[in-house]
Amino acid sequence: MxxxxxxxxxxxxxxxxxxxxxxxxxxxxxxxxxxxxxxxxxxxxxxxxxxxxxxxxxxxxxxxxxxxxxxxxxxxxxxxxxxxxxxxxxxxxxxxxxxxxxxxxxxxxxxxxxxxxxxxxxxxxxxxxxxxxxxxxxxxxxxxxxxxxxxxxxxxxxxxxxxxxxxxxxxxxxxxxxxxxxxxxxxxxxxxxxxxxxxxxxxxxxxxxxxxxxxxxxxxxxxxxxxxxxxxxxxxxxxxxxxLAEPEEAKETIEHVLERVKEGQVVRLSFIGDSAEQPLITEIIRSFNVDVNILQGKISQTQEGAFGTLFIHINGEETEVEKAIAYIQSKQVEIEVMTHV
Incomplete structure (x- = not known):
């Protein structure tokens, strides 16, 4: 056209x-x-x-x-x-x-x-x-x-x-x-x-x-x-x-968390399509000996499907945290380690 x-x-x-x-x-x-x-x-x-x-x-x-x-x-x-x-x-x-x-x-x-x-x-x-x-x-x-x-x-x-x-x-x-x-x-x-x-x-x-x-x-x-x-x-x-994915309040929340916690990892998860609607956090808590703190999250709808971003703090034994991150990656969810604290 x-x-x-x-x-x-x-x-x-x-x-x-x-x-x-x-x-x-x-x-x-x-x-x-x-x-x-x-x-x-x-x-x-x-x-x-x-x-x-x-x-x-x-x-x-x-x-x-x-x-x-x-x-x-x-x-x-x-x-x-x-x-x-x-x-x-x-x-x-x-x-x-x-x-x-x-x-x-x-x-x-x-x-x-x-x-x-x-x-x-x-x-x-x-x-x-x-x-x-x-x-x-x-x-x-x-x-x-x-x-x-x-x-x-x-x-x-x-x-x-x-x-x-x-x-x-x-x-x-x-x-x-x-x-x-x-x-x-x-x-x-x-x-x-x-x-x-x-x-x-x-x-x-x-x-x-x-x-x-x-x-x-x-x-x-x-x-x-x-x-x-x-x-x-x-x-x-x-x-x-x-x-859309990282509003200012998300940055402020993460900075506040980093000032207070001394262990674990802060990660950014990106979901797309069907993966944005899966109970991922619940599955992580049930499957691994880790604590998960949700810092900021947002799911947006596009013409072709859902797009979501979630910031979480994962805490626990290093091997358990690594297993949890590997599990997330297996679910076709992009994960970025924001920082080690």
Whole structure:
């Protein structure tokens, strides 16, 4: 559905050239929810603007939904953009128009008859859960409701690709989850290809099938979300994974434990898939003469299964501790000794 080959984008200014995107190669499948994550300045927004033709690449090929975006004429580009919709962080709604009128607006531009525009808008209002808000103005809506209008408007022309540029960054955590769940539902119902630009690993974890990590204009790592969570290769990726796997309170708890205990080992366990749901700690205590103190734990659900991280302190005779660790490894659970105390 989306193919990028050796794509680069350089901005020219009086103060010098800025290489925003550098030699990016990427393929995104039809019906996939694909996340692109990176910190501010990584090149994410420039990359997404290349996908809908708002920017043209300095070098390389950009193909989206069968259209070579960097080579089509202006007339064909306008038509191609009807198959590539976008939602934004700050909604970009028309404040003088109602919910229904905002959703109808792209159809109005496309020359769709009024009756058809209204019929389509009503379908989308129901799809995004805004029944009863048809005649409300944006100023009368919550942030989550505004973003639902933005999503409905983006779907008006029945696009093949939906681009989301930091679409949940302005929302509180609960509203963010509801919008992500809506996007996942739309993906399943319509088979829509969704590309999410974000700096939040929670967004990737919640709904994406695959993820690419950007740094300094380049894609430094790419893969299935569960694989990236379990075995991040690049330092940038490890930093993002730690946003979920190792919250600050976990570090504080471990430091507190290390100050007090003089024996045993503190280890970090990483679970994936079915292993995240097994009663591992109970089995260790029953099978070995060790004490186990749970310091911090968290299990997160991804589109492909569960991913969990658990910090524990194991204490006992050295041989028993070694047996317990070997048993953990036999259960296909990754284990990392944080420190010897």
């Amino acid at each position: 989306i193919h990028l080959q050796n794509v680069s984008k350089t901005y020219h200014s009086k103060s010098g050239n800025v290489d925003a995107v550098k030699d990016v190669n990427l393929d995104i499948d039809k019906g996939e929810i694909f996340g692109i994550i990176g910190y501010s300045g990584a090149g994410k927004s420039s990359l997404i603007r290349l996908l809908n033709g708002l920017e043209l690449p300095t070098e390389g090929i950009v193909e989206v939904a069968g259209n070579r975006i960097n080579e089509v004429s202006n007339a064909k580009l306008r038509k191609a953009r009807q198959e590539i919709s976008m939602i934004f962080q700050h909604f970009n709604l028309l404040w003088s128009r109602t919910v229904r009128q905002n959703i109808m607006f792209p159809l109005e531009i496309a020359g769709v008859p009024t009756s058809k525009r209204r019929e389509r808008a009503n379908e989308l209002i129901k799809l995004v859960g805004l029944e009863g808000k048809e005649n409300a103005y944006p100023s009368q809506l919550s942030g989550g409701q505004k973003q639902r209008v933005g999503i409905a408007r983006a779907l008006a022309n029945d696009p093949k690709v939906l681009l989301c540029d930091e679409a949940t960054s302005a929302l509180d955590p609960q509203t963010t989850d509801s919008i992500l769940e809506l996007l996942a539902d739309i993906n399943k119902r319509l088979g829509l290809t969704i590309v999410l630009i974000t700096h939040e690993m929670h967004v990737i974890r919640k709904i994406c099938h695959r993820v690419a990590v950007m740094e300094n204009g380049r894609i430094v790592e790419e893969g299935e979300v569960l694989r990236v969570f379990r075995q991040p290769k690049e330092e940038m990726t490890k930093r993002f994974v730690k946003q």
